[in-house]
Amino acid sequence: MSAEQLAEVSDLFVVAAVLLYVVAMVAFAMDLAFGRVRPGKAVAKSAARQPVAVGASGADVLPETGSTSVPVAPEPPRLAAVAGTAGLVLAWVGWVANLAAIVTRGLAVGRWPWGNMYEFVVAISFAAVTAFLATQLRHNVRFLGGFVMVTAALGLGLASKIFYTAAGPVVPALDSYWIAIHVTAAIVASGLLTLAGVTGILYLVRGDGMSRLPSRADLERVAHRAIVFAFPLWTFAVIAGALWADRAWGRYWGWDPKEVWSFITWVAYAAYLHAKATAGWKGRAATIVQLVAFGCLLFNLIGVNIFIDGLHSYADVD
Amino acid sequence: MSVQELAKKQAPQQAALGPVGWLRWTWRTLTSMKTALILLFLLALGSVPGSLVPQRGVDPDKVARLYEQNPTLAEWYDRFQLFEVFTSVWFAAVYLLLFTSLIGCIIPRTAVYLREVRRKPPAAPKRLSRLPHSASFEGELSVEEAARRLRKMRFRVVTGDGWISAEKGYLRETGNLVFHVALLGILLAIGSGSLFGYRGNVLVVEGDGFANTVAAYDRFMPGNQVSAESLEPFSFTLDKFDVAYQVTGDKRGQALDYTAHLKVNDSPQAPARDYALKVNEPLEINGTQTYLIGNGYAPLFRVTDGEGQVAFEGAVPCLIEEKATMTSGCVVKVPDAKPGQLGFLLQFLPTSVPLVDGRYASAFPGELNPEVQVLGAFTGDLGMRSGEPQSVYTLAEPEDMKKLKPLLMGDDVPKPLAVGQSVQLPDGLGKLEFTGVKQWITLQTAYDPGRVPALVSAAAAVVAIAASLMIRRRRVFVRVGEGRVDVGGLTRTEGSAAGFTEEFAEIVQVLSAGDKDVR
Ligand code: HEM
Numbered sequence: 157m158s159a160e161q162l163a164e165v166s167d168l169f170v171v172a173a174v175l176l177y178v179v180a181m182v183a184f185a186m187d188l189a190f191g192r193v194r195p196g197k198a199v200a201k202s203a204a205r206q207p208v209a210v211g212a213s214g215a216d217v218l219p220e221t222g223s224t225s226v227p228v229a230p231e232p233p234r235l236a237a238v239a240g241t242a243g244l245v246l247a248w249v250g251w252v253a254n255l256a257a258i259v260t261r262g263l264a265v266g267r268w269p270w271g272n273m274y275e276f277v278v279a280i281s282f283a284a285v286t287a288f289l290a291t292q293l294r295h296n297v298r299f300l301g302g303f304v305m306v307t308a309a310l311g312l313g314l315a316s317k318i319f320y321t322a323a324g325p326v327v328p329a330l331d332s333y334w335i336a337i338h339v340t341a342a343i344v345a346s347g348l349l350t351l352a353g354v355t356g357i358l359y360l361v362r363g364d365g366m367s368r369l370p371s372r373a374d375l376e377r378v379a380h381r382a383i384v385f386a387f388p389l390w391t392f393a394v395i396a397g398a399l400w401a402d403r404a405w406g407r408y409w410g411w412d413p414k415e416v417w418s419f420i421t422w423v424a425y426a427a428y429l430h431a432k433a434t435a436g437w438k439g440r441a442a443t444i445v446q447l448v449a450f451g452c453l454l455f456n457l458i459g460v461n462i463f464i465d466g467l468h469s470y471a472d473v474d
Numbered sequence: 475m476s477v478q479e480l481a482k483k484q485a486p487q488q489a490a491l492g493p494v495g496w497l498r499w500t501w502r503t504l505t506s507m508k509t510a511l512i513l514l515f516l517l518a519l520g521s522v523p524g525s526l527v528p529q530r531g532v533d534p535d536k537v538a539r540l541y542e543q544n545p546t547l548a549e550w551y552d553r554f555q556l557f558e559v560f561t562s563v564w565f566a567a568v569y570l571l572l573f574t575s576l577i578g579c580i581i582p583r584t585a586v587y588l589r590e591v592r593r594k595p596p597a598a599p600k601r602l603s604r605l606p607h608s609a610s611f612e613g614e615l616s617v618e619e620a621a622r623r624l625r626k627m628r629f630r631v632v633t634g635d636g637w638i639s640a641e642k643g644y645l646r647e648t649g650n651l652v653f654h655v656a657l658l659g660i661l662l663a664i665g666s667g668s669l670f671g672y673r674g675n676v677l678v679v680e681g682d683g684f685a686n687t688v689a690a691y692d693r694f695m696p697g698n699q700v701s702a703e704s705l706e707p708f709s710f711t712l713d714k715f716d717v718a719y720q721v722t723g724d725k726r727g728q729a730l731d732y733t734a735h736l737k738v739n740d741s742p743q744a745p746a747r748d749y750a751l752k753v754n755e756p757l758e759i760n761g762t763q764t765y766l767i768g769n770g771y772a773p774l775f776r777v778t779d780g781e782g783q784v785a786f787e788g789a790v791p792c793l794i795e796e797k798a799t800m801t802s803g804c805v806v807k808v809p810d811a812k813p814g815q816l817g818f819l820l821q822f823l824p825t826s827v828p829l830v831d832g833r834y835a836s837a838f839p840g841e842l843n844p845e846v847q848v849l850g851a852f853t854g855d856l857g858m859r860s861g862e863p864q865s866v867y868t869l870a871e872p873e874d875m876k877k878l879k880p881l882l883m884g885d886d887v888p889k890p891l892a893v894g895q896s897v898q899l900p901d902g903l904g905k906l907e908f909t910g911v912k913q914w915i916t917l918q919t920a921y922d923p924g925r926v927p928a929l930v931s932a933a934a935a936v937v938a939i940a941a942s943l944m945i946r947r948r949r950v951f952v953r954v955g956e957g958r959v960d961v962g963g964l965t966r967t968e969g970s971a972a973g974f975t976e977e978f979a980e981i982v983q984v985l986s987a988g989d990k991d992v993r
Contacts, residue, residue, distance in 0.1 A: 284653065322724040331731070331753075331754070332754040337844070386943070387939070388944075391936050398932070404765075406918045407673070408929075421524065423517070460525070
């Protein structure tokens with residue numbers, strides 16, 4: 157296949173991924189709508205206090221796995237379970253399409269396929285879905301499915317409609333192995349932080365009463381976990397960026413807008429972790445800090461690339 | 475005990491404070507965690523205007539434009555040093571306070587750390603079933619055997635009469651302390667870089683050389699502690715500059731690769747060596763790096779004056795007007811021409827093509843059909859003898875410009891000149907000849923002794939923060955006797971109870987494995 161054909165195939169895979177994510181979202185939504193209503197207080201915690209039988213797997217992030225000693229609403233109708241499973245299958249197929257889009261794009265351009273904003277956003281959407289599916293393998297976080305699917309579909313849609321860049325070579329400054337290190341780390345971190353951000357929004361939406369969403373405490377735990385993973389990665393991405401800047405621009409830190417905003421984002425997430433660890437912040441306040449940090453992350457991605465020009469203006473959006 | 479609690483305990487009493495008391499209070503406040511965080515926030519917040527307002531050091535033209543467009547706003551920006559945020563007094567103040575605060579918190583934290591690391595796990599509580607994680611099983615297990623198995627799992631163990639208390643995850647505190655020390659290291663490295671380092675920019679045309687001296691730079695930005703003699707004494711000549719362009723598809727005309735072929739002398743005595751300077755591959759000589767940061771065209775001209783003398787001959791670096799096609803603007807000033815000084819405004823078109831309206835434009839950034847369009851030729855006083863510094867990219871100051879007499883302008887200008895062609899000036903005032911094309915590159919030379927320490931500190935910070943985030947402090951207690959073993963466990967870290975469940979089950983399994991040691 158020629159490079160042009162591969163690039164076209166990649167574009168088709170993006171469209172396929174969007175469609176699959178949207179259908180998966182509908183399925184996940186049905187799962188939530190017909191699923192069981194849960195109480196507002198944390199169940200996982202009280203479950204964890206139960207004596208653990210030898211060898212039994214204990215209470216997990218969410219109450220579904222393991223502990224059943226908590227009073228819950230009657231079994232959800234079958235429809236919900238079927239819809240939930242269908243959602244997961246569709247999400248996995250969408251994930252494969254998304255991966256295929258990235259791989260074919262990479263083959264078409266003969267380099268790492270994250271050299272401009274279009275490719276970067278496609279990759280972050282992929283990373284966010286990956287983070288969700290990987291978490292789902294170990295803990296039941298199906299409730300997140302619909303929201304992650306919307307986010308990923310929006311990301312891909314935005315990428316194709318607004319940031320689209322035809323397949324092609326990158327400028328010499330980007331032609332470096334550092335792109336594999338720096339940008340990959342940023343993508344993985346951003347994917348995880350997106351997951352945390354989506355969970356944070358759900359936290360604010362969910363009241364303390366009965367709801368189809370898991371308890372606030374459980375939502376908070378999911379978000380915290382994701383950030384704990386993402387933060388060192390983000391730090392690494394920033395440092396790798398500095399190392400690259402040292403090779404490419406002649407200084408490792410120069411307060412370029414992108415540098416400024418990744419620093420701000422870093423500080424905001426550090427503040428969140430700090431607030432949780434030392435001040436014992438919980439709940440709404442911690443979630444708001446997290447979402448402010450997520451806002452900085454998004455601004456760094458979208459705002460800085462589009463509205464501010466600096467050395468990092470490789471985004472290639474006109 | 476968290477540092478906050480510690481701080482609370484040591485908080486000054488409300489009694490009247492003497493000067494010493496005030497000093498202590500100030501120091502405590504400054505070095506408290508809250509203050510450090512607020513300062514860190516301020517540093518982040520302070521850098522926001524630096525990303526939104528144009529910075530003098532980065533984009534002086536934009537600053538000048540803002541002064542023209544909105545002088546009142548610009549005045550206000552200037553009053554708050556918003557055009558140079560990162561070298562402003564207030565930014566430095568925040569930075570220094572944070573620095574002090576970090577030092578002030580590392581010292582007491584080290585003491586806390588040493589105590590914490592040496593601390594033995596506390597005695598086991600009476601009723602282990604009250605702990606967040608607990609289990610019991612039937613069986614005989616001696617205290618020694620339980621201790622042995624826990625030690626094997628790398629727990630720190632204390633035993634008593636019928637009980638074992640074990641703890642692990644001490645690296646968490648180590649990570650935390652190292653992280654804060656490393657942060658200090660980064661700040662120090664940046665500081666030393668700006669004191670002992672320098673940066674310089676220079677434009678070099680093909681065939682020309684450069685020697686690393688202060689005078690050779692077009693722009694030189696030294697740190698406070700840099701002397702002219704401290705510059706690394708290397709030199710080089712630019713033999714040739716190559717650019718590869720994409721020639722097909724949507725991205726036609728995009729640069730793919732830049733290579734500057736240099737002949738480098740690492741020191742005046744050293745033999746010359748070849749070096750291919752590329753983007754992302756700086757030339758490094760003893761810690762001084764030279765980077766390729768820009769390129770353009772320098773067409774060659776020969777100007778013969780009215781008296782038949784060659785009054786100018788050489789390469790003229792042109793400013794890029796349009797990056798995509800490398801259409802460039804050039805100025806040729808000939809102060810030595812007689813009877814009158816001559817000046818030319820020219821446009822260089824690397825790949826010249828005629829447009830439908832009879833004008834010409836460049837269609838490609840590469841040099842496929844290089845031509846020079848004369849936009850104007852003037853005679854009169856160029857104002858070059860005034861002693862004022864002159865830009866090589868403008869013909870004359872606006873007021874001087876009005877006094878010049880146009881020789882060729884508007885409809886008089888000839889069609890673009892190809893290499894070897896020339897244009898005669900009216901009234902026998904001379905002739906301009908386009909004799910060839912060279913390229914120029916701009917280089918940045920940077921010396922920053924803080925780069926490696928900054929990297930080492932940053933790497934240490936990452937590893938340490940990862941350790942302090944990933945590692946949990948966890949305690950396991952065991953009580954044995956009467957054919958029953960009770961096990962209890964807890965983590966001392968927020969948000970990690972879920973992950974500990976599995977580990978706890980595993981520990982219980984190891985302890986209950988009877989005679990056959992599962993590990
Ligand atoms: C006076 C200065 C500071 C003090 C006394 C201090 C104190 C602490 C303490 C006690 C912890 C441990 C939390 C735990 O128990 O796990 C901690 C963690 C942390 N600190 Fe600081 N800190 C200071 C400054 C900073 C600064 C300037 C930064 C960021 C640039 C920072 C970033 C962090 C982070 C990210 C953590 C990890 C949170 C966690 O352990 O989960 N700290 N700090």
